Every structure is written in C-alpha cells, then in structure tokens.
Amino acid sequence: MADVAIIGVGQHPFGRFPGKSAIEMAAEATRGALGDAGIGWRDVQFAFGGSYEVDNPDAVVNLLGLTGIPFTDVYNGCATAASAISLAAQTIELGAYDIGVAIGMDKHPVGAFAADPVQYGVPSWYGETGLFLTPKFFAMKIQRYMHDYGIRPQTLAEVAAKGYRNGARNPNAFRRSPLSVEQILDGRMVNDPLTQYMFCSPDEGAAAIVLCRADIADRYTSKPIYIRASEVRTRRYGAFEVHSPSFPLERIGAPTVDASRASFERAGIGPEDVDVIQLQDTDAGAEIIHMAENGFCADGDQEQLIADRATEIDGPLPVNTDGGLIANGEPIGASGLRQIHELVLQLRGTELNRRRAGAALRRLQDREVMP
Amino acid sequence: MESVELSRRGTIWTWTTQEFLPKAPPYAGPETAETFEPYYVGYVELAGELRVESRLVGFEDAAPRIGQQVAMVVVPFKTDEDGREVMVYAFGPAGEADHG
Incomplete structure (x- = not known):
C-alpha cells in the first residue's frame, strides 16, 4: 500500500461571517x-467533503x-472531518x-445543537x-471524573484559560481575547461544574x-507531513457516552481509548513519542479526560501536569496549540481539519510564535453528535 | 425482549444542572424563557442492575452528592392539550420512611 503525505493546508478563519456561505468559505x-x-x-x-449543515458539500x-x-x-458527527x-x-x-483533497465546512446557528432523539x-x-x-453529558462525565481522580474546578478553568491564551495568538481563531481563571470560574454556570467559558461554541x-x-510528495514540498495512522471507533457496550438513557454497571473504556490504542499500534509509536497534540476539547473537562484516554498521562495526573503548565505551547506536552475548540468553536464539518492544519504548521515549524515539533498524532476522538 | 422490574432506590453516580431552556422540539416542557428554572439531572446507580439517567428533584436546599441515597418518585411534568396531567419519573432524596 502507498504511504500518504499531506502537502498543502488551508483554512478560512473560524467565527461568525454574516452573509458568507459555508461553500464560499470552503x-x-x-x-x-x-x-x-x-x-x-x-x-x-x-475529493471528500464534510459538513453537518450543508447537505451537498460537493457544490464547492x-x-x-x-x-x-x-x-x-x-x-460523521464530530468525526466528520477526521472521516474525510x-x-x-x-x-x-x-x-x-x-x-486528492479533504475539505470541511460548516455554518451553524447560535446555541446548542438540537435534533430528534x-x-x-x-x-x-x-x-x-x-x-x-x-452539554449536560459532558458535565456529568467530568463531574464523576473529578470525584474519582481529584480534579478541581480551578483546573478546568486553567485548561480553558490556556485555550483562550493560545487563541489570542492564532489569527484564525474565533475567541481571541485572553480570559483569566477567575473570569472563567465566575462565568454563567451552564451545566455544573462547567461555566459558559469552559464550553466551545458552534460557529462557522x-x-x-x-x-x-x-513517493511523489517531494515534487510539491520540501516538508511533507506523513500520515502514519488514522483510526475511528464507536462505543462498545459499557462505555459511558452521550445520549445514553441507561448504561451497565460494568464500565469499559471510551471509544477514544480503543481508537488511540489502535492508532499507536499501527503507527508503531507510543504516546511518549508524540511532540504536539490536538484533543477534542468540546469542553475543558473533555480535554482533561482525553489526555488520559489517549494515553498521554494516567487518570488523575492532569491535576499536577496542568499546575506545572505541561500542556502549554512551550511545555513538554503541548495540547491544542491553536486554542482548540474552546477558542476556535466547532464548525463540525471543518473542526478536525482545523486540527490537522495546526499540526501540519507545527510540524513544519512554520508557526513563528508557536512551538516547533517533530512528530504528530492525528486527532483521536469520540463523537459528540452521533452515538 | 422482556420487561425487567428495576429497583426504586439507588445512589447518585453523577449529576449536573441544566441551566438553559432546552430547544423545542424535542423538548416538550411547559416553560418559557421567562419562567424557566434550572433543574438537576443525574445518573442513578441501581445496585446490581444498571445506571439510569433521570431528573433529580427535591434538592432545593443542597446540591446532589455523588453516593447520596435516592428513591424514585413520579412528578407532574406538564398539562397536555387535552388538560391531562403528564407525569414523569424522577429521583429524590431517600427519606427514612421511604422503603420503596
């Protein structure tokens, strides 16, 4: 089988663009x-094209x-772009x-998603x-996680503050104003323990x-970025995931755990070999949980790692260096491609005010919108 | 497929608050943006059975706690277009006298 390289990346800024269609942005x-x-x-x-709101992305x-x-x-839910x-x-x-190309686009109305259950x-x-x-599922998952592993609300706010700080340095980000830990904790409570500033917003x-x-990548670029593995999984019986009226007492790992293990195995590397990370931070708690579910730390270690600023751009475990979903919002069809865009820039070392790095991990995530 | 009767008592496994009015549809509650009051939601662990998602009621004085004993109650949800009261299940703090 042929190996695959990424030779070009492009992004339309994320945010709100009245009067501009998703197709035009794409x-x-x-x-x-x-x-x-x-x-x-x-x-x-x-080409493959992904979108939630646009039923014919090919019209681009x-x-x-x-x-x-x-x-x-x-x-494919929040894995749409990753699937493309x-x-x-x-x-x-x-x-x-x-x-070929993979293109993602979206233009969501304001507010939480609503659909027919x-x-x-x-x-x-x-x-x-x-x-x-x-949103209340994410809150309940991190509420239990905080109880089990001693994570404090302050740590949720630290994660969100990092997102806004990184977003302020990213010209494509939706939220570009830094917010303090105090401002984030004092924000309107949406779903306890998550305040409004700890959630990402749907946007465009x-x-x-x-x-x-x-084998032909060097015709186009001196810095091809190779895709070593890409795995998608859905939940197995016993995983505590969104839209579950009930679930069994015997809990098994999240689909993120399955997907990341398979991905590392296929790539022939381990979490310790990764230099720059993109994780699905639909909310600040999800970033904390996904650090462990993807094998970058043990459950509960996040409290100390985040206090030590390990996940900052210049830390040993940089996570969501472009501000993640917290600062960029989530146009569902485009979000995973935004993550790849950022990883490619980081791995090429072309982002002057961001961090250089040497190896990347494709986004590993479970899905928010579809079970 | 068969029906299985579940325990009416359990413990809170996790919980949160719902502090914005859910979009309608699918939400069919009677509130408006003006009358909406936040409500509690959680998963209740039924020993030896499973965990079920439910509204949590009767926590006006103190927020739910993980591990807290709760019992199932049936509470009014809304009045439908024919004037009938629609009831839903919920879990509330388990009182001493409640051996449901």
Whole structure:
C-alpha cells in the first residue's frame, strides 16, 4: 500500500461571517491549501467533503471548477472531518488516485445543537423531558471524573484559560481575547461544574488539506507531513457516552481509548513519542479526560501536569496549540481539519510564535453528535 | 425482549444542572424563557442492575452528592392539550420512611 503525505493546508478563519456561505468559505480554504501545495484545482483527482449543515458539500466545485472528479460527501458527527481525511488517505493507499483533497465546512446557528432523539436511536420521551442534550453529558462525565481522580474546578478553568491564551495568538481563531481563571470560574454556570467559558461554541468556518502518494510528495514540498495512522471507533457496550438513557454497571473504556490504542499500534509509536497534540476539547473537562484516554498521562495526573503548565505551547506536552475548540468553536464539518492544519504548521515549524515539533498524532476522538 | 422490574432506590453516580431552556422540539416542557428554572439531572446507580439517567428533584436546599441515597418518585411534568396531567419519573432524596 502507498504511504500518504499531506502537502498543502488551508483554512478560512473560524467565527461568525454574516452573509458568507459555508461553500464560499470552503472554496477559500481549498484555494489556500492548493496554493500551499503549489498545484491547481485541475491537478486534483478526487475529493471528500464534510459538513453537518450543508447537505451537498460537493457544490464547492461550482466555485472551484467543474472538472468532473469524483467528490464524496461525508457526515460523521464530530468525526466528520477526521472521516474525510481517513477516507481520502485510504483512497490513495489503495492506489486508486495519486492526489486528492479533504475539505470541511460548516455554518451553524447560535446555541446548542438540537435534533430528534429518535434519529439517534433513543426514545422520544428522552428529548421531550429535557434529557437529550449534549452539554449536560459532558458535565456529568467530568463531574464523576473529578470525584474519582481529584480534579478541581480551578483546573478546568486553567485548561480553558490556556485555550483562550493560545487563541489570542492564532489569527484564525474565533475567541481571541485572553480570559483569566477567575473570569472563567465566575462565568454563567451552564451545566455544573462547567461555566459558559469552559464550553466551545458552534460557529462557522472551513479548512482543507491536499494529500498525495508519499513517493511523489517531494515534487510539491520540501516538508511533507506523513500520515502514519488514522483510526475511528464507536462505543462498545459499557462505555459511558452521550445520549445514553441507561448504561451497565460494568464500565469499559471510551471509544477514544480503543481508537488511540489502535492508532499507536499501527503507527508503531507510543504516546511518549508524540511532540504536539490536538484533543477534542468540546469542553475543558473533555480535554482533561482525553489526555488520559489517549494515553498521554494516567487518570488523575492532569491535576499536577496542568499546575506545572505541561500542556502549554512551550511545555513538554503541548495540547491544542491553536486554542482548540474552546477558542476556535466547532464548525463540525471543518473542526478536525482545523486540527490537522495546526499540526501540519507545527510540524513544519512554520508557526513563528508557536512551538516547533517533530512528530504528530492525528486527532483521536469520540463523537459528540452521533452515538 | 422482556420487561425487567428495576429497583426504586439507588445512589447518585453523577449529576449536573441544566441551566438553559432546552430547544423545542424535542423538548416538550411547559416553560418559557421567562419562567424557566434550572433543574438537576443525574445518573442513578441501581445496585446490581444498571445506571439510569433521570431528573433529580427535591434538592432545593443542597446540591446532589455523588453516593447520596435516592428513591424514585413520579412528578407532574406538564398539562397536555387535552388538560391531562403528564407525569414523569424522577429521583429524590431517600427519606427514612421511604422503603420503596
């Protein structure tokens, strides 16, 4: 099978852009990625496009050019963009094509997501009675985790403060004003223990990457970034995950644990080999939990690591160096590609006010929107 | 598929507050943005059985605690368009006299 390299990345800023469509943002992100790779749209042989709000992401060809290429749309909850990248990489691995793009885009209305619980395999009464809500699940998961492992609310606020600090340095970020730990703790309580400043917001934006066969990557760039593994998993019976009216007493690991183990195994490296990390921080608690679920520390070690500033840009375990979801918000279709965009910039060492690094881990995450 | 009767008593495994009005639909509660009051939600562990998600009621004086004993109650949720009272299950602090 062919190895796969990323040779171009592009992003439309995340935030609120009244009057601008998701497709327009996607076209800009794609042109940025093509320019970064030094190729034109005519050189692209296939594409995958991801979105939650846009049911035809492939329509971006109306703005990029009608070249007739196969263009496949994907939606996979908060793993939409990660799935677009995985599928694009697999297409090259299988030898079907040499060069393609993965594009993600979204434009969400303000406020928490709402949907029909029946479409998610849970009964309608679950929604009618006010239980079908994602933010309260995240709050209940971190509430139990804090109880079990001695994590303090102050530590949640430290994680969010890092997100805003990193966002302030990132010209593409939605939230670019630093907030103090006190401001974050004093924010309006949304779901105890999570205040408004500890959650990411749905917003708008787009991102794109160009991938090619690794053995031709040096035609396009002197710094190809290789994809060593990309794994997606769903929950097994016993995992405590979102939208569960009940679950068994015998608890097993989250799908994140399964996906990250499989990914490390395939890549032939361990968590200790990773220099820069992107984790799904839908809320500050999720970043803390995902540090352990992905093997970067033991459960409970986060309290000391964060107090020691280990996860800062210049720390030994830099997490979400562009501000993560907390500062960038979550346009679902684009969010995972934003993470890859940041990792590629970090690994190339081209981000002057950010940190250089030598190896990356693809985003490993469970899914928020779909079970 | 068969029905299994679950215990009416358990302990709080985790909890949170719901401090914004859920979007309708799917939410079918009677509140408006003006009348909405935050409510408690949690998972209740039923010994030897499973954990169930539920509203937690009767915690006006003190927030729920993980490990706290609770018992199931049936409480009014809303009045439907035909004027009938719609009831829902919830869990509240287990009193001494309650041996449900």
